[in-house]
Amino acid sequence: MPGTDLVRLRLALTAFFALDGFVFAGWVVRIPAIKEQTGASASALGLALLGVSAGAVITMTLTGRLCRRYGSHLVTVVCAVLLCLSVGLPPLTRSVLALGTVLLLFGAAYGGINVAFNSAAVDLVAALGRPVMPSFHAAFSLGGMIGAGLGALVAGSLSPTRHLWGLAAVGLLVTAVAGRALMRCEPPTPADAGRTGQGAPRRPDRRTRALVIVFGLIALCTAYGEGALADWGALHLEEDLGASPGAAAVGYSCFALAMTVGRLSGTTLLERLGRTRTVLAGGSTATAGMLLGALAPSLWAALLGYAVTGLGLANLFPVAVERAGALAGAGGVATASTLGYGGMLLGPPAIGFMADWFSLPAALTSVAVLAAVATVIGFATRHVRAD
Numbered sequence: 213m214p215g216t217d218l219v220r221l222r223l224a225l226t227a228f229f230a231l232d233g234f235v236f237a238g239w240v241v242r243i244p245a246i247k248e249q250t251g252a253s254a255s256a257l258g259l260a261l262l263g264v265s266a267g268a269v270i271t272m273t274l275t276g277r278l279c280r281r282y283g284s285h286l287v288t289v290v291c292a293v294l295l296c297l298s299v300g301l302p303p304l305t306r307s308v309l310a311l312g313t314v315l316l317l318f319g320a321a322y323g324g325i326n327v328a329f330n331s332a333a334v335d336l337v338a339a340l341g342r343p344v345m346p347s348f349h350a351a352f353s354l355g356g357m358i359g360a361g362l363g364a365l366v367a368g369s370l371s372p373t374r375h376l377w378g379l380a381a382v383g384l385l386v387t388a389v390a391g392r393a394l395m396r397c398e399p400p401t402p403a404d405a406g407r408t409g410q411g412a413p414r415r416p417d418r419r420t421r422a423l424v425i426v427f428g429l430i431a432l433c434t435a436y437g438e439g440a441l442a443d444w445g446a447l448h449l450e451e452d453l454g455a456s457p458g459a460a461a462v463g464y465s466c467f468a469l470a471m472t473v474g475r476l477s478g479t480t481l482l483e484r485l486g487r488t489r490t491v492l493a494g495g496s497t498a499t500a501g502m503l504l505g506a507l508a509p510s511l512w513a514a515l516l517g518y519a520v521t522g523l524g525l526a527n528l529f530p531v532a533v534e535r536a537g538a539l540a541g542a543g544g545v546a547t548a549s550t551l552g553y554g555g556m557l558l559g560p561p562a563i564g565f566m567a568d569w570f571s572l573p574a575a576l577t578s579v580a581v582l583a584a585v586a587t588v589i590g591f592a593t594r595h596v597r598a599d
Contacts (some may be wrong), residue, residue: 230354263315288329341492437525
């Protein structure tokens with residue numbers, strides 16, 4: 213595959229990663245307005261939001277097969293169109309049941325595009341021969357930060373309907389441009405395409421499937437921390453350290469910004485340290501950072517801990533997904549992504565239960581424990597090769 217085509221393919225995939233983060237963050241910041249619009253109680257809204265999770269998990273388990281049959285490029289474009297159209301539906305609902313139904317569709321598109329473009333990215337990484345996977349996830353993080361920031365700016369002046377349909381229009385425009393470029397690029401066919409999913413991969417044996425699950429557990433440990441800090445990080449700063457609501461909100465921003473910076477430098481880090489040492493360094497850093505963030509007696513020390521945690525976790529998920537995809541193609545990406553998404557779902561309720569049993573700071577140390585588990589898994593799988 214010519215070098216110019218690889219560059220064009222990389223740019224197109226980067227656009228889709230950024231689009232995914234942008235659209236999803238735009239939806240998240242309007243959840244309070246949608247709750248008020250539908251008159252949902254907190255528990256009813258929680259049930260409706262499960263539609264996103266259920267749709268994503270169900271679709272993730274199926275998308276690997278669709279990618280093998282129709283190609284990850286086509287599946288990426290189709291899911292992007294569905295994602296953009298479905299994000300505009302929640303403001304049109306007037307009941308919890310209707311909201312849950314449209315969120316099921318939104319979640320399905322979100323889960324599908326995540327598996328599809330990660331599968332395409334795994335193939336591109338193999339063709340380039342460079343560990344550029346973190347750069348794609350950095351684009352997702354940047355898109356999310358832009359989407360959340362834009363949502364915060366327009367929340368007071370635009371209704372949820374105008375805002376989310378505006379996102380849909382922007383998303384469809386990006387999909388038209390990036391999708392055209394993506395569909396013009398033939399899937400890369402490196403010498404080892406038999407294990408990257410675009411050729412005719414042999415069915416993974418039992419050992420390979422077990423290793424894919426192990427790498428999926430690294431993704432789970434990482435996503436658990438992301439979900440926990442997103443939902444509970446600010447509350448810890450406000451309730452346990454006496455921070456103002458504004459200062460508490462800075463906590464997750466520190467985490468997200470540090471994760472973005474970590475991913476932007478991820479390719480350089482991987483080239484210098486290799487995958488194993490990157491996972492070991494990242495997991496160890498996240499463990500120390502979260503212990504500081506959870507147990508520090510002052511606000512500034514906790515904010516520093518959140519930032520260190522973001523730097524540590526930044527490249528664990530991309531490395532885990534890339535290694536799973538290198539072993540088992542699109543099916544491996546689907547398995548690792550599903551486990552990772554499961555970790556993001558598991559984190560917030562698990563923290564809540566542990567906070568009731570012990571305390572919120574003690575519960576947040578579970579993020580450090582799972583980061584340490586990811587470190588141990590990375591060390592135990594240091595000799596695994598995709599052959």
